[in-house]
Each structure stands twice: as structure tokens, then as C-alpha cells.
Amino acid sequence: MATKFVLLFLFFFCCCFHGYLAEDPDLYFNWRVSYSTRSPFGVDKKVIVINDQLPRPLLNATTNNVLHVNVFNNLDEPFLLTWNGVQMRKNSWNDGVRGTNCPIPAGKNWTYVMQVKDQIGSFFYFPSLAFQMAAGGYGPIRINNRIIIPIPFSLPYDDVDILIADWYNMDYKRMRNWLDLGFPLSRPDGILINGSPPGKATFNFKPGATYRLRISNVGIKTSLNFRIQGHKMRLVEIEGSYTIKQYYDSLDIHVGQSYSVLVTADQSPAVSYYVVASARFTDFDLYGYANLNYGGSSKSPSGPIPQGPPRDDINFSMEQASSIRWDLKVGAARPNPQGSYHYGQIKIARTIVLQNDQAAIGNKKRRFTINNVSFKYKKTPLKLADYFKIPGAFNTTLVPDVPVDRVPILGTPVIDAHYKDFIEIIFQNIESSVQSWHLDGYNFFVAGMEKGKWNSNLRSTYNMVDAIFRSTVQVYPNSWTAILLALDNMGTWNIRSQDSERRYLGQEIYMRVEGDDPDHISPRDEMPFSPSLLLCGKSNISS
Numbered sequence: 126m127a128t129k130f131v132l133l134f135l136f137f138f139c140c141c142f143h144g145y146l147a148e149d150p151d152l153y154f155n156w157r158v159s160y161s162t163r164s165p166f167g168v169d170k171k172v173i174v175i176n177d178q179l180p181r182p183l184l185n186a187t188t189n190n191v192l193h194v195n196v197f198n199n200l201d202e203p204f205l206l207t208w209n210g211v212q213m214r215k216n217s218w219n220d221g222v223r224g225t226n227c228p229i230p231a232g233k234n235w236t237y238v239m240q241v242k243d244q245i246g247s248f249f250y251f252p253s254l255a256f257q258m259a260a261g262g263y264g265p266i267r268i269n270n271r272i273i274i275p276i277p278f279s280l281p282y283d284d285v286d287i288l289i290a291d292w293y294n295m296d297y298k299r300m301r302n303w304l305d306l307g308f309p310l311s312r313p314d315g316i317l318i319n320g321s322p323p324g325k326a327t328f329n330f331k332p333g334a335t336y337r338l339r340i341s342n343v344g345i346k347t348s349l350n351f352r353i354q355g356h357k358m359r360l361v362e363i364e365g366s367y368t369i370k371q372y373y374d375s376l377d378i379h380v381g382q383s384y385s386v387l388v389t390a391d392q393s394p395a396v397s398y399y400v401v402a403s404a405r406f407t408d409f410d411l412y413g414y415a416n417l418n419y420g421g422s423s424k425s426p427s428g429p430i431p432q433g434p435p436r437d438d439i440n441f442s443m444e445q446a447s448s449i450r451w452d453l454k455v456g457a458a459r460p461n462p463q464g465s466y467h468y469g470q471i472k473i474a475r476t477i478v479l480q481n482d483q484a485a486i487g488n489k490k491r492r493f494t495i496n497n498v499s500f501k502y503k504k505t506p507l508k509l510a511d512y513f514k515i516p517g518a519f520n521t522t523l524v525p526d527v528p529v530d531r532v533p534i535l536g537t538p539v540i541d542a543h544y545k546d547f548i549e550i551i552f553q554n555i556e557s558s559v560q561s562w563h564l565d566g567y568n569f570f571v572a573g574m575e576k577g578k579w580n581s582n583l584r585s586t587y588n589m590v591d592a593i594f595r596s597t598v599q600v601y602p603n604s605w606t607a608i609l610l611a612l613d614n615m616g617t618w619n620i621r622s623q624d625s626e627r628r629y630l631g632q633e634i635y636m637r638v639e640g641d642d643p644d645h646i647s648p649r650d651e652m653p654f655s656p657s658l659l660l661c662g663k664s665n666i667s668s
């Protein structure tokens with residue numbers, strides 16, 4: 126009787142306190158982060174590897190799993206990983222960006238604990254601090270469907286993670302000094318496919334089989350066009366949303382974006398094919414390629430590299446973007462169809478316009494801005510400063526909802542947002558380069574994008590039915606992109622330029638999503654502070 130009571134109590138405790146169900150097993154990972162040397166273009170570079178791999182290891186999970194990633198930092202400086210596109214529901218505490226987490230000190234380890242709740246899809250992780258991403262440290266994330274929710278296409282023969290990225294030979298610490306001095310990055314030295322320079326990586330396909338390629342652009346700043354000679358790609362998923370299945374000859378993948386395509390090995394097995402990633406919207410030509418072989422052959426492709434769209438053809442890219450649609454009829458992480466959420470019928474409670482720019486600030490150093498404010502970190506992460514009620518750690522009125530005329534400044538702005546509001550964010554690009562914006566904690570509907578300046582009349586052009594629901598979106602030169610999102614994930618969330626140069630120099634901000642009573646938060650809305658979190662700055666002495 127007593128035992129039964131205890132068991133019942135334990136069951137109750139586990140389910141209700143942690144909010145995890147018995148069918149959501151825990152997965153444990155031990156990751157050792159260290160330096161190694163790679164020289165893809167003949168120049169030795171100090172890189173960051175995880176368990177001696179770059180890119181990888183794969184973080185492979187299933188919807189609702191609880192992941193425990195124990196990260197051992199064997200670098201000579203602080204380190205954090207962030208989980209690009211993983212929604213971290215109710216759990217910005219483990220998001221791994223400098224505004225939410227204290228860095229893992231050199232020589233120490235710390236364990237991320239996160240549930241991949243109500244999510245499926247293809248994503249990646251990367252080092253979020255101090256331009257370390259330029260040294261690698263990235264790898265793929267898969268969140269697989271639960272068995273009870275079949276994927277909306279025939280089971281592929283295999284899944285293949287493909288990480289594409291621009292690459293600089295320069296040491297990452299020198300790059301960051303260079304940026305600190307106010308100099309721009311030069312053009313990259315090459316494009317890597319899964320860490321390999323042109324011609325050095327090979328994918329082997331079984332003749333007749335269909336593969337799911339999960340492609341992410343994990344680069345520093347270069348948009349890439351991805352294509353496979355002689356093969357069409359059938360787009361099926363973007364950042365956790367199933368798409369209407371359509372065939373593409375090539376796909377533009379901007380920094381931070383992830384796409385799943387199906388590719389069938391239906392061509393002649395006698396020859397080899399180019400798998401190409403080429404620079405887009407740059408003033409130089411640059412490409413990487415791998416080999417696609419059938420049946421274990423070791424041939425190399427011959428002849429010229431297949432051409433993609435013209436390097437600066439924005440119309441092509443914009444048209445492709447608007448052709449990508451959310452599949453309303455299929456389920457993803459939940460059995461009900463994606464389209465059962467009718468976002469087009471919800472009233473927009475608030476509009477926030479975020480305009481990117483660059484300016485010389487202070488002692489004339491080049492910085493990147495949002496609404497003429499360049500983000501500057503303080504020692505205490507915003508999330509912890511908030512929890513410990515440390516005054517002056519950030520400013521919630523510094524960046525108003527629309528850009529105002531003001532001299533560019535440095536600051537630590539936070540956008541205060543109301544839990545459960547449905548809001549619109551306009552990314553207004555007044556520069557002549559392509560931007561890529563990422564939002565942590567959320568997927569959003571990409572309702573519209575057009576050239577020129579946004580105004581509210583342009584809402585009539587929005588796709589209010591089947592816009593893609595994703596977490597990273599491009600904004601074309603002198604254009605705008607409008608996103609819609611339901612603020613259903615409480616916490617403090619990073620909104621960042623996914624361009625590492627811009628982010629390093631201040632082009633990011635945080636959004637604090639809070640309910641009416643921030644002093645009494647139900648664990649159903651947000652996970653409580655955990656004593657196992659790292660402390661630093663002023664949070665360290667307050668504890």
C-alpha cells in the first residue's frame with residue numbers, strides 16, 4: 126500500500142513537475158570541444174572540433190525527447206553552443222546565447238537540458254560567442270517524427286546531412302581583432318561542403334534509391350545556391366515545417382537556413398555528378414562542390430560545373446521564395462494538420478519595424494545597427510539579470526517599435542512583448558546587401574517580401590493562407606520582409622542577424638515575452654530558474 130502510494134507519488138511528481146511524459150525518453154550526449162587543425166585550402170587553420178569531428182556530431186532526436194548535452198570546454202576561452210531553429214519551448218534558460226546563458230569557462234563542463242517539444246525537422250548548432258563560428262564547431266540536428274505521425278512522403282532510403290559554408294583561412298581570433306579594429310571582412314577563401322574543399326567529399330547513392338538531404342548553410346555571411354547536376358530536388362521541409370512538395374533545379378539557401386529535399390538516384394550510374402554550392406549576391410564568383418556517385422564508384426565528375434542562376438538575379442530568388450508554401454494538409458509534430466492553425470484570421474496586435482544599417486559609432490569604429498542602436502553585451506546575461514532583478518542591465522525603451530531619427534548609439538536594448546499576442550515584425554533592409562534574420566524560440570509565418578519601403582497598405586500583398594513557417598528569413602537588398610508570429614513561448618529570445626560579422630558588431634536584439642504577472646510564473650508557461658545554471662557577472666554575487 127505504502128509502496129504503491131510512493132510509486133504513484135513519484136509518477137505524479139515526474140510527470141507534473143518536469144512536465145515530461147514517460148514516452149519522452151531522455152537522450153544523453155557527451156561532447157568534448159577542443160582545437161584541431163584543418164587546411165582545406167592549403168593553409169593551416171586552428172578549428173573547433175567536437176569529439177574530434179567537424180562538422181558533427183549529429184544531434185539526432187525524436188519529437189518530445191529530453192536532451193542532456195554535456196559540453197566539455199577544452200578551448201582556451203569561454204564557449205557556448207546554440208541550437209539554431211530548435212524552439213527551446215519555455216526554456217530560454219538553455220538557449221546558449223550570451224543574453225540568456227553564462228559562458229562555459231575554459232576547462233569546465235556544463236550540461237544543457239532541453240526538450241525538443243512539439244517539433245520535427247532539420248536544424249544545426251553552432252558556437253554563439255566571440256566569432257568562434259568562423260572556426261567551425263557546428264553540426265547537424267535532426268528531430269524525427271514520432272512513429273505515430275508518419276512523415277508525409279515515402280520513407281527515404283537514407284537521410285544525409287549536408288552542411289555548406291563559406292570559409293576563411295584567417296585565424297578566428299585574428300578575424301575578430303580585425304573586426305574590432307573596424308575593418309570589414311574580405312571575401313571568403315572558399316566554400317566547404319561538409320568541411321571539405323571542392324571535389325574532396327563524395328556522396329554514394331544506391332541506384333534507384335531516394336534520399337532525404339538535410340542541407341543547412343552554416344556559413345559566416347555568404348548566401349549559397351545549392352544544386353545537383355542532372356538531378357531534380359523535391360523540396361519537403363524547411364526548418365520544421367513540411368512544404369508543398371515541388372521540384373527545384375537549384376535552391377537559394379541563406380546563412381542560417383535549413384532545407385530538406387528528396388533526391389532519387391535515377392540517372393546513369395556510369396558517371397559521377399557535381400553537388401554544388403555557389404556564392405549568391407556577392408561581387409565575386411566562388412563555389413564548392415562534392416561528388417555524387419552511384420554504387421560505390423570512385424569516379425569524379427567531368428566537364429564544367431553546372432551553372433546556377435545568375436549570381437545577382439534577385440528576381441529569381443524572390444520568385445523562388447514566394448513559390449515555397451506550407452503544406453496545410455499534413456501533420457508534423459502533432460497529428461492535426463499544420464493548416465489547422467489559421468494564422469490569417471488572427472488580429473495583429475502590434476507591428477515592430479526593425480531596420481538594419483551600419484554606422485561609425487564612438488571612436489569611429491564600424492558597427493552594425495537595428496533602428497540605429499548597436500547591441501553591446503554586459504557581463505550579466507539579460508535572462509539572469511531579469512531573474513535576479515539586477516537594475517540597469519538592459520533597456521526596454523531604447524528601441525521603439527518604429528525607427529526614429531537619432532544618431533547611432535551603442536546600447537543593451539530589449540523589446541518587451543506580451544505573452545500570447547499575435548504580432549508582426551517588418552525587417553526593413555535599406556542596404557544593398559542581402560540580410561538573413563533569425564529568431565530564437567519561435568517559428569514565424571513569412572507573410573510577405575517585396576522591394577522598396579514597407580508601409581501598412583502593403584499588408585494587402587501578404588500570403589495569409591499558406592506562407593512558410595520557419596525561423597530564419599532573408600531580406601533582399603533595399604527590400605522588406607514581413608513575418609507574423611504568435612508569442613506563445615515565454616522567455617527572453619535572441620533576434621539576430623545570422624551574418625556573423627554583423628552580429629559580432631552589434632546587429633542583434635532580444636525580445637522578452639512576459640505575461641501579466643512576471644513575479645508569479647506558472648511552470649506551465651515557463652520553466653523555473655534552475656540552480657544548475659551557470660552564473661556570472663552580477664548574477665554570481667546575487668546568488
Ligand SMILES: *[C@@H]1O[C@H](CO)[C@@H](O)[C@H](O)[C@H]1NC(C)=O
Pocket residue numbers: 183185186187269
Ligand atoms: C536517429 O534516431 C532515430 C530514432 O531513434 C533512429 O531510428 C535513427 O536510426 C537514428 N539515426 C542515426 C543516424 O543515428
Ligand SMILES: *[C@@H]1O[C@H](CO)[C@@H](O)[C@H](O)[C@H]1NC(C)=O
Pocket residue numbers: 195234235236
Ligand atoms: C560535468 O561532467 C561530469 C562527468 O560527466 C558530470 O558528472 C557533471 O554533472 C558535469 N557537470 C555539469 C555542471 O554539467
Ligand SMILES: *[C@@H]1O[C@H](CO)[C@@H](O)[C@H](O)[C@H]1NC(C)=O
Pocket residue numbers: 440
Ligand atoms: C525584376 O523585377 C522587377 C519588377 O519587380 C523588374 O522591374 C525588373 O526588370 C526585373 N529584373 C530583371 C533582371 O528581370
Ligand SMILES: *[C@@H]1O[C@H](CO)[C@@H](O)[C@H](O)[C@H]1NC(C)=O
Pocket residue numbers: 517519520521522523
Ligand atoms: C533607456 O533608453 C531611453 C531612450 O534612450 C532613455 O531615455 C532611458 O533613460 C534609458 N533607461 C535606462 C534605464 O537606461
Ligand SMILES: *[C@@H]1O[C@H](CO)[C@@H](O)[C@H](O)[C@H]1NC(C)=O
Pocket residue numbers: 482483484485496497528529530531532533
Ligand atoms: C541612423 O543613422 C544614420 C547615420 O548613420 C542616419 O543617416 C539616419 O538618418 C539614421 N536613421 C534613423 C532612422 O534615424
